[in-house]
Amino acid sequence: MTHTTVLSHLDWLIIGLILGLTLVISLVLKDSGGKGGVEEFFTANRSAKWWFLGTSIAATTFASDTPLVITGWIADYGVAGNWFWWGGAIGIVAITVFFARVWRSTGVVTDAEIAELRYGGKPATVLRTSKAFVFSVIVNCVVLGWVFAGMSKIAEPFMDWQYLLGSTLYTVIESIYPEVLIFNDLNTSLTIFTLVVVTLTYSAVGGLKAILVTDMIWFVLAMTMAITLSYFAVSHVGGLDQLWASLETTYPVGGNATDLDGKAFLDHQQLSSFIPSFSDEAVGSLGIPFSAFILTLTFMWWTNGNVDGAGFFAQRLYSAADNSEAEKGALWYGLAHFVFRSWPWVIAGIAALVIYPRVAVNDVAAQFNACLNDSQVCSIAQRTCLDSRYACQIDEFGLLYEKHITQADGTTQVEFREDRERSYPAMIKDVLPTGLLGLALVALMGAFMSTVSTHINWGASYIANDFYLRFVNPKATNQRLTLVSRLATLGITVAAVTFASFIENVGAMWQLYLGMMAGLGLPHLLRWFWWRANAWSELAGMLTGLLLALGNYVLEYNTLLPSGQISIFPTAIASHPIHVICWISVCAALVSLVTTFITPAVPDATLQRFVDKVKPIGLWKNLNQAHQPARSFAASMLYFVLGSIGIYAGMFGIGYGLRLDYGVASILLSIFTITMLIVIRGMNKINRER
Template sequence: MLAYRPFFVTCGPARGSLRMDGTVLAPLDWLIIVALLGFSLLVGFLVKDQASEGGVEGFFTAGRKMKWWLLGTSIVATTFASDTPLAITGWIAQYGIAGNWFWWGGVLGSVAMTVFFARKWRTSGVVTDVELTELRYGGPAAALLRSVKAFINATLVNCIILGWVFAGMSKISESFMDWRWLLGSELYTALAAVYPDALLFGSFDNTLTIAVLLAVTLGYSALGGMRAVLITDLVQFTLAMAMSITLTVIAVSQLGGLASMWDTLATLYPSDGSATDMAGNPYLTHDRVAAFAPDFGEGVVGSLGIPFSAFVLTLGVMWWSNGIIDGSGYISQRLYTAENGGEAEKGALWYSVANFMLRSWPWAIAGVAALVIFPRADVDLAARQFTECLNDEQVCTAEMRQCLDNRYTCDIPEYALLYRDQGTLEQDGLAAMSVVAGAPAYQQVPVFREDRERGYPAMIRELLPAGLMGLMLASLMAAFMSTVSTHTNWGASYLANDFYARFVNRRASAKQLTRVSRVATVAIAVLAVVVASTIDNIGAMWELYGGMMAGLGLPHLMRWLWWRANAWTEIAGMVSGFSLALINYIAGQLDLLPAGQISLFPPFMASHAIHVICWISLIAAVASMLATMLTAPVDDSLLREFVRKTRPMGIWGKYAQGDFRPERNFVESLLYFVLAGTSIYAGMFGVGYALRLETATGLGLIALSLLGLVIVVRGMGRIDRVL
């Protein structure tokens, strides 16, 4: 049995001075958090009259008067969820900086959406992306397609995403929000006793935090609609970005600067792999942590966990075969709000630049710093000692008991990176304890395990003084609210515009539609809470969603690029993708698949979820093409009207002549796509090289990036100068 070792972190202020009667947060921290929540509600009240003008048009498109910097920042704010820095912190420990390739591949799809489709969404004049189906196709099939897609997006898609976001917020609030202290033990106990366990997000404290944030978010988004969402997104993103940079700067400064951080990382995780956990498994080496290129070696520590073929498919297929390739969803919802097509296009480009070149690097460096501030060997030792303490009271120290009794007053920093689970003493390398604990080595017992995602909130707790801690928590709450407000507003737009206004009451007044929109916003949030709290495996749900969306990638491209596409093109793709994804999901959940298979496809076809999604997209693409050729084309008058409004690129023949030709031809747009994508990747890696202290390479790439982006902006803006 290991002797107890005192735990400490050598950097950061003493937290004891920050506590107030046993809570982590100081009065100033609470004041800052309350101020943020109050500001958000105030915005909703200030713009509620404007949101009430124009029915669903005014409520969900903010009057279509927004500038590029506001709508683009709002898109970035939505993707800046509170769970994102936690996920990246976990990836850094498991895969190194190269783990960001899980989303870096999205550059291509984001740029394609910007160059080919952003302008078209604004000029289409629709309120939701599913409304476009009737504008493009017309007829009963299009009406059916519109209603089904609206239902899926408003319910399933929202619940998957919000479930992930709720889980991330739970990990953040866990170490800070002591509701028993805030409410008093009597009231806290009474509320906990009546709250249904089925709707808990980890713990009752976490659930109360999410409930308060959700109530505030619903308040301003239901009152002020999209206008309130855009304004609060701007403030929330500015605060969140500023504080993520602040935390990273403080963490690196406490380690003596970037050079010292990289040197210490090399000492803790040497290249020879000699640093191992208690079971002898090697940690990720420092050179793999710092690498930008992924490792695909089988069994190599730090490999992305996917075959090389799956990685190639991610960059070569998945970015365009996904249903959001044209901006469908909450991104297009922002593009509708633009003052004109040019503002929509510039806003989409700003989103691509900010999302990939700027946003992720503070988190990546913070993730590296967390590996130094909380060395993995120390956290593993803490997990072992706390597991021993749980199973044998005699080995517990007073400090360990304090942590187990009240995590808010725990003085062992590594405890913040642990979570309770069930395991066996033998499985967790504690077989010798069975003699002491009086239990067989194979018996299920409570154990502690490391969760590197918790390293991010742990650094907040350890490094930030009063005031800054409150600002940091407020920024993460702001990130949470910006994501939730978008998805509740987006989901409500389907219920109000694509169900009520389309099928229930086509003569509804603007006042009635605004009221329905507000009720729908609340209804979507309640549904999300109920469904999200029942999701056990987020990864499996994302694979389900990915498979469903894989059936819509090609149809969504075809509707903009080829006159022959019709409603059955999308219906065939949607039904194929949905059916295959659902069958795979159910078979996996019920353990109906043969040994060695992860899907209906045999192992030689699909050894990873990315393979499965790509096969679904291929099958759905074939189904879409067959449906297109076997059914009648869209009526000429509808096609002419669609081309008149959107002036799409691609193959439109007689429909795109004279004044109806696209503002920019396909070849020119393709050149801007290549240049913009290359520029963003150059800038993204340029920032990374600079932070890795390879200054010359970094600055050179950044300079090339800026030059390329200037050319793209000036070239794409030529349309507006001519018009």
Template sequence: MTLTLLDWLAIGGYLLITLLLGLYFRGRSGKSTEDYFVSGRSVSWWLAGTSMVATTFAADTPLVVTGLVYRQGIAGNWLWWCFLPSGMMTVFLFARLWRRSGLLTDVQLAEIRYSGKPAAFLRGFRALYLGLLMNCLILGWVTKAMTGIVSTTLGVSERSALAICVLFLMPFTGIYVTLGGLWGVLWTDLFQFVLKMGIVIAVAWYGVSAVGGMSSLVRKLAEMRVAAGNNAGDITAFFPDFSRPLTAEPLWTLPVLAFVVYLGLQWWAFWYPGAEPGGGGYIAQRIFSARDERNGLFSVLWFNIAHYALRPWPWILAALAAVVLYPHIQQPENAYMLVITQHTPQALRGIIIAGFLAAFMSTIATQLNWGASYLVADFYRRFLKRDGDEKHYVMVSRLATLLLVVVSAYVSAQLGSIVAGWQVVLTIGAGTGGVYLLRWYWWRINAWSEISAMATALVVTVILRWVTPLSGSGLVLFAKSALVTTAATTVVWVIVTLLTKPEPDDVLVKFYRHVRPHVSGWQPIARIASDVQPSRDLGRNLTCWILGCAMVYAALFGIGSLCFGHLLKGFGLLLIAAFCAAAISPLLKPQGGPQLRRAPAA
């Protein structure tokens, strides 16, 4: 790809805007760690929610979706569509609880929910595990993907592209994150999200146009299916082919077993960045930054609507066009970049590259700020230096951000030797989700519940991978491993919970008073704290959860149906989505307690 002076000006203009935003918010972020990490808890829902959407739109996301569609059809996207129930559960069952907790990071929950050395160990361990190990692996993975994009667009070697990412893009992102804190991250995310969405819509438009339009695209895909015979499914189907055997893996079809595991197990049992069971990570950080419970809830609601219903189709349409344009490519993920380099106008190349920079930097920025919050608030301040002033901790926070830049740059440079380790880390959290959900709603969960769940998942993952591997390949093997790991982990943590002592009454009473979870699972504690008005909103919240899932899935498939010209089906599904939204609205109003308290605007 040859870049003109205008292309370089577009790229330079984008970088300048992000730097200016970081400089602008330097004063607001430097007052305290609360300002640096959660923006003084004064963020509106639309800004916090859009930042979540921007963070989950990494540079490699369109490429990954292209690979899924190329191999398993549109239904392959259930790999991540299945996390919607988890996201909606965070909206209606956990967002208000997180906001009431008043925490700086979700890891701090360990020491307000549990007590003693087990709680302290859990907090410190998770701070290092998530803030350093997992965070740097995520940063390294995203950087590795960006390396391929830079190599393709600039026509340089992989080594030179890696140097550009490691020595320029990551340090540059670290600079504006270090200067602006979360305020800088939020506003650059907003700018970057608008830019990224404009780019992917344009790529989808030009990709489909290169095929001859939507009608031509659908016709050619149907012809390719006929040519492939019975060994191919319908690439445009939204669901797997249930008429096939559970473990069948024909072309353009998601195995039914994988779909069952995704939708029946993965969303609640697996820890996944941005879709943690019960909320957590940078999702919790954005909730903490919201100005009140109402803004916290609506920020996550907007995130789930935009993430699952509004954003996927430009990626999917470009991927379908790539299937027709490049039917025999060995690395399907690269087909997305070929659509860009061969079918978009030369005048847009600089803006497109700026869009990929935005996708890369928005994810990097959040991971840096979020990871530094763990290292400083949950490890350094908690275990190493407890008597510093706020200026000291802000300075250490900025140093921690720079440390993450250096470590993640090293990880990305070495990623070729640790890809297998990264894949293992993704499965280590299988089965732990039940604890993360129930710790809010059942008083009997204790620190040993979480510790035993994490340890069991790790041990079972190692055994299945290196000692007695299960039969099968690809998605089928993953599905079997997930079932075994989740079952073993769940049995162990339930037994450990029942055999160990509950947390002390004073700790549980303090947590109950502060967070006010639904009373049913806290009856023994509610009797002690009889002066606290009990919350009885679980049934209403579960109703909202079901309606919310139906709303977003109906909108997702309604928009998809309209894209393929199925007008009656598309508008019918959108009407269902609108009905669900109307049904949710009155249920969100406060009933019997301060469920959605408003705070003064900051």
């Protein structure tokens, strides 16, 4: 069997140099002797500037799976499928104007620690411990699970370890590699293992400071290469004019082409529309019927537990140099994530539909299925592809995956099916020249490592700060805390890798994660605005959401639900995953409110200490009369509305420009400029007055 590689020596050199640079950075930024303790390891000594922390958040949320998922959404649901994450822009603006400053004012090391500052007493201690466990172990494992799955798809077309190591050494590794840590196959597992080792090294050695610096490098590289790939992909089909013309020709209105499972392809109007089509029934797990679209914009964003920035987002906010830097950093993240980053991915997804037409890919899948059933009809080219993906000369083969179908007699049959997510790495391989190919691949590796490093550092912060320092050794030295932090980083990594190896369905993990977080949306809002909220409010909401989400996942995953039912809720009210998540939010909110009124209120002395420290706006029994908040509720609402309008105007302004509708683009970009100037001037006015 002959093995080849699509990467040149130059590509390998670039990948090696950039990965090596991350290790050098961690050694340079290492806290000598661990003298900085948790403050340095997890908050970078609270010295980050707005552009630093905002870029770090943007780098973390650009996981390697993100452009792949978006490419798949565009094929199945059109550009409008991105509303699944575009709706989150409203929540990011809310974090910016309502919560960024108060997070920085708390002075905590983890968001779980806020429980004892806000509520006090034994219930707060229970809440702090419970949230630390849920976020450090359960949430981290779920999130990292789909990140690992996405990286395996990227690595598959490029990383042929049998070629790199030689057949003898590869066979030895194959005989000793733990079965429990296999991702799809040994080849992709070795790639992920290598990247995790590099990530673990610079995360454990350099802490958050090293993560912030490497995040900056990864973000710049990832954005540059995302734009570069889009440019080369569009140039490959003849420019933007030809891209849209080819899309219209390839996917005509009224076409009757379907995939091998009988699902019809979208036409060019549906593919290019920015607004979902509500006339058709939702199909699949991410279709957006009208009700789900409205819920995304009006309900789902504020009932999610991250609505106030809790989690790794908060970790960045309280690592800011001051309140102003935290607020501006959150705004910069919103602009970078939604306005500037959306369209390189979207245009690449559209170009992939033209470069690899769905009809052609499905025809190739059918031909390979025939080959599997009868070896006599296999061509030499097909046999080469089946023998080695790296030697395959059939471009469409890179978009196929093996689907295991259970037959009536209990046997399993393997058939090839189209996987549009794979068209993103396929374009990297097919349209980029030597050198740029290596840069694009290492950029996606960097996106993977940025997400992983943040989550293992964030998860370790709970173990070191909320378990060890709080309960085990309150008098621990900074050197001991740094050691515990590094060991916790290792432990979180091992747990996440082990859990991820069992994940088969990434979409199910997304739904599980959002369901688990749905129970904390209302409690997280109330803790900042209403004196009556207590620790039991958050515990009740968190446990209700967690149990409902886990129960729903177990029943659905094991097909224990009635036929056609997708959740524990009746189909009449929950025909779509967004409906399910919203119903979990409603149930958790009701349980949380009832629990609030039947449990004791937080003592006034505890509330007063919280108010004195944070200076929140809202209803606080007049305990905050002596404090003037940084910005009134009315002014915050004004900037919230203007900021939301501005981000969507900027995002769609660029989109209409790329669709060559320059009139609409000019109007929207003008609105974007005006609203952002008003919001930024309002933020600066606060800073000057204070």
